[in-house]
Amino acid sequence: MKSDMPGAAGTLPSSFLPPMTDFQLKDTNPLLGGGGGGGKAAAFDLVEKMEYLFVRVVKARDLPAMDLTGSLDPYVEVVLGNFKCVTKHFEKNHSPEWNEVFAVPKDQVQGSSLVVELKDKDFVVDDFVGRVALDIVEVPTRAPPESPLAPEWYRLEDASGRKLERGELMLAVWFGTQADEAFPFATHPDVTPAVDRRIHSVYNRSKVYHAPRLWYLRVNIINAHDVFVSDENRIPEVLCKAKLGSQVFVTKPIKSRSNIFTWNEVFFFVASEPFENDTLFLSVEDRVSPTKDEVLGRVHLPLTSINKRPDDRNVRPKWYDLKKPVFAVDVDQLKADKFASKVQARVSLDGGYHVSAEPVQYAGDFRPSAKQLWKKPVGVLELGVLQAEGLLPTKTRDGKGACDAYCVAKFGHKWVRTRTAVSDLSPRFHEQYNWDVYDHATVLTVAVFDNNQLDDSAGGGNRDSVLGKVRIRLSTLETDRVYSNSYPLLVLQPSGVKKTGDIHLSVRFSITSTLNTLLLYSKPLLPKLHYSHPLPLSQQQQAALRGHAANAVVARLGRMEPPLRREVVTYMLESQMHQWSLRRCTANLQRLLSAFSGVRMLAGWFVDVCHWANPITTLLVHVLYLLAVCFPASVLPTALLYMVFIAAWRYRFRPRKPPHMDAKVSNVEKVNPEELDEELDTYPTARSPEVVHARYFKLRNLATNVQVQAGNVATQGERLHQLLSWRDPRTTVMFMAFCLVAAVTLYAIEFRLVALAAGLWVMRHPKLRKKMPSTAANLFRRLPARTDTLL
Structure with missing residues (x-):
């Protein structure tokens, strides 16, 4: 049966996948806090200092009449080189108050003068009322915690520079940084003509959201x-x-x-x-x-x-x-x-339970609903969103590739959203946020999206595109250390994994009390009612409640301005995590094998010892075994000291970077494109019946293998139970006789001698072995199981 998906016949070609080095975490050395210097620590010490020219348009008074009726619909236009910023306009108002702030990056300031024009809104062409021209070199510099700069009244001038008889404009102009109090409320004039300025004004400011309790x-x-x-x-x-x-x-x-x-x-x-x-x-x-x-x-x-x-x-x-x-x-x-x-x-x-809207392994908070049950925070998490690099173009604007990127970070109940950088493939954000930490066994989630709401003709119906995600578990971070890294942004698509760029982040986790933080390891993860009075719910019912909780968060954040859209919130909450995915199934199997790889290696090494693959090693193991049998009291202390030695030895090779999205662990290197298409399919499916039919039979084959392996494991367990069940009376009698002889032997002979003889017998030389299975294995294989009673 043919598939209607390209490349479904095999795995992705190696030439399609980007080099694995592009998927690795990279160290960065940004000049955090402005590059140092003496004095007090800066409030924004996890981001680079970015200087801006702030223009605050406060109000106007005594404006002249422009129409025959004596009315005036004033608004202000700030012109600085190629940048233009426009305030809202008032109808029939000679003393308007705007109180709007505009911020222009200092390194993009063009020209030597700042022109603030006051115009009258008209149907055809707006009338010029007056202007104020200021020299850039005369603009003062302000740095918090200095008091805000006092605004000043300026007399309006005509186009030739002569003072007008009527009309004054109150302005405040200064150079500052993103640490300025006006920065979160400022409008950034990085807008191209193709973008509606009214829509952009909603998204060009950073916002803080609080999810509902x-x-x-x-x-x-x-x-x-x-x-x-x-x-x-x-x-x-x-x-x-x-x-x-x-x-x-x-x-x-x-x-x-x-x-x-x-x-x-x-x-x-x-x-x-x-x-x-x-x-x-x-x-x-x-x-x-x-x-x-x-x-x-x-x-x-x-x-x-x-x-x-x-x-x-x-x-x-x-x-x-x-x-x-x-x-x-x-x-x-x-x-x-x-x-x-x-x-x-x-x-x-x-209120004694924690209501989770996301999987527990990715949760940023475990506090109960009742606020009176909250404990004091144990630390502070600080995040600096520096910049993104190499973003893939998602749209065409003015004949060039463009991307309107913004970041969303979530930890606990607090969500943050950076401003939208318009038409910039390497946007610089340099915004810093912090959260109170109540449990460090939590995860900070940061994602990058492409804003598709700036096109007014779309009517807000476009979905924001996902560019990638970063998850950082706080328990993996060293205390008070600043981690500054570049994280790859990976997106899973039907054609395979795709790198959409890099995001530069700086993270620091500070604790208030080392003792309280260490005591958290001895306490349960969830509130105590989850253990003393667990909810009488099945796993499916808990998943349904988690879905209702996610919908509540989506509805609340979607009512804020600007809204966090549904696709953004669901992606941050991992709402689609528990859907069927053959890729995730294979990845989890590989994780299971990797977790027990040490046991497998130890078992293989012991088999080599028993078969004398290396006689010197086998003789050394014999000596160690004799010492362990003769001095059993030293076995456990020696093992514990050995673990201490291993941990101390591995300290030099400890991880120095936070964990990140690993393409190898995620099993995207050798995944079949058809499996990716199945994973990303909607519910209900959007594929043809033939494709769904083929996937159904493939799933049946996989389930058959799982069914057979589960039956084999169950058979071994049932045979163990049959030893004393008298289902096979001869086997039960022989096992009783063996237990009786073993009990008398162990009582009459010292246990050390029995253990010594058993160990030497297991590790005997291959010349003393037979190639046939042992008697115990033959007996166990002949035991009955409940497979005979299955239909």
Whole structure:
């Protein structure tokens, strides 16, 4: 059967893959903190100092009238060489206030003068009102913690430089760095004419986002009383449905002729703070047909009315009156009913658990939901996003390849986003952020994206493209050491792994108390309620809750300005990690073999010793074994001291770089393109039925091999159990006799002699061996197993 994917017949050719050296982590030596110098440590000491010319347009007053009606729609245009920055305009305002800041990189300042023009917005051509011209050499320099520069009133001039009778503009102009307080709010005029300036103004500033605090909402639906159905001739099949937003859970339907129905089922929802607009809906319904449920009563429970439970204290159940739907209300029936239908439920917001929106191995935080249970931070994590290099062009602009890159970093509840560098394949960010660290067994995630929202004609429907990701585990970092490295940005595509560039980062992890940090190793990773009162959920249910938590984070961050788009948040949260991937399956198998490679090597070495492959080594092992048997008390101390010696010897070769995305461990070197296409396929699939059919049979073949190997392992375990089960009575009798003789022998003869004889027998010379299997192996192979009872 042919595949409609190119290159599906084999693995990727070696000429296609980039050299493996391009996938390696590289050391960098940036001039952090501006290259040093005396004085106090800079607040931005993990990034290079970048100087900017700041222009703050505050307000204007006493502006002249431009139209016949005397109105004026003013705005300000800042002109510096090829750079132009425009403020918003006001309608019919002679004393506007803008309070906008523009920042131009000092190394890109062109010309010797700064011109600030005030114009009148018009339908055809904007009218010139006046201007202010300043010499660049006269601009002062300011460095925090100095106080902000006081703005100054400037009289407007005409085009020839003469002062106007009316009109003044308040400005503040100074040279500063990215450590300036105005930098996060400044507009960067790195815009090409093809980019809408209004849209770019939303994305050209760095932003800090805070993910919502998530809670588990526990709903225990116990029973319902006084529930009556419309058709009394039919045995009702009643169920209770619980709904919170898009999360819906349904109890098992209960058939009963009485008006009391008992379920006693527990459901868990994920709720995000604040709870003002969230409501839990409980509805009792009658299953009239397999496709139709008739609502008998409903109750609304605002989450603000539900008690928060930070521990395992018992929550008393409550009775809630069920209100019938409006279309089902019968006035005569209401008068006849003496009792309202009720449902009994136990509802609480459990704050003693950690609600995870990402896989535990990549989590940046393990704190419980209840804030009063949080411990003090044990350290501070600082990240400097320096620059990106060699980014691949993702679009064409002005006849040249362009990329609108920005970075997103996540750790715990705090997310950060750098400004978008427009049409720059080697953007310089040099932005620094910090986080409080509550547990150092956590992971910092940094990703680079291409902003596809700058084109106004797209209407915001384009997805931001992924350029790569970096994960750094804090426990792998040395304390107070600055790691400055260039990380490769790798993206997995149907054609194979692709390097999209490099991102330069500087990271430092500082701890407040060494003792508290070391004590964390003795404490559980998750809050104690996860162990003392674990959630009664299956692995599939936990994965579903993690998906609901991720959706809550996506919804909250998507409502901020500028929004973090869904594809960005899901990529950062690794929402697609647990989908089927043959490449990941093979990579995990290789990791398993690598983890036990030492055991395999030791077993192979011992086989060589037993077969006297190297007689000197075998004789030396005999001597060591004799010493261990004669002096058993020294075996364990010697082994421990040997481990100390190995660790001390390996200190010289310890890792000096943080971990990074490893293409070899990820098994992307020899992966089949068809397997990559299957991994990146959507759900439901977008491929043809023939391709899906071929993949199904391939998966069946793989599952068959797994099934056979699992059966072989189970057979060996069952044979071990059969020794004492009397399923094979002759084998059981022989094993009993052997155990009896062995017990008498071990009791009568000193254990050292038995151990010495057993060791010498195992390591005997090949001339004393037979090529046939041993008696014990033959006996074990003949034992019955439960394979005979399988259909």
